Amino acid sequence: MARPPFDVQTYGTTDAPDRADPKGPPMKYMMFVVTDPTPDSPSDESDVDLWVDELDASGKRVIGEVLEKPANSKVVRVRDGKRYVTDGPFTETKEWICGFDILECDSMDEAIEIASRHPMARNGQLELRPFMVWE
Template sequence: MKYMMFVVTDSQRDTVSDESDVDVWVDELDANGKRLIGEVLQAPSESRVVRVRDGKRYVTDGPFAETKEWICGFDILEVEDLDEAIEIASRHPMARNGQLELRPFMQWEETAGA
């Protein structure tokens, strides 16, 4: 199963000191084939929102969320099941310094006859 793992900043931090390093996490998952790709994203101030309404294109500066949280990166995981995805996410350093959202990819062959 493939999961998109959104890496999200968070204003709350774990009070327990964590010596984990993202590079160690990445190297381990890349070596065992569980992480297919991942990237760090620029700040929301660099993003653009694109909408088309009534045939007209609207482009605005990045999202204007009233929050201190924003997606700062992503990883695509290929795992056996949700439990394995959760276990992998819990080892990511941002689990202590942010939060991780796991979202499964749509399984089109399952929905084709629905």
């Protein structure tokens, strides 16, 4: 599949369909796991392990990882041919991406249902983004 030219000015400005072909293969969704300084309930990592085991067994979770704290990150930019590297996160915020999962689901509704069962839905927030479909 050839990728179309990438135009960052218009990327993401239109509503994408839930899936390219309702009878086609499952869609992939990136699920960002974001911390929240005011959780609804205390965190329990064993709950996350149960969620991971369930999703891995069902084949709906492709991969997932925990990320280090933003203080260990680097931001890289190239402007006019010169590389700039800065320490720390792109933005200053109390919330930060602490992990990710790639889900393979039949619809956004299914991805939402799966995300709502993740313990961090109660102790943080989850952001779902469908992968672009290149035709």
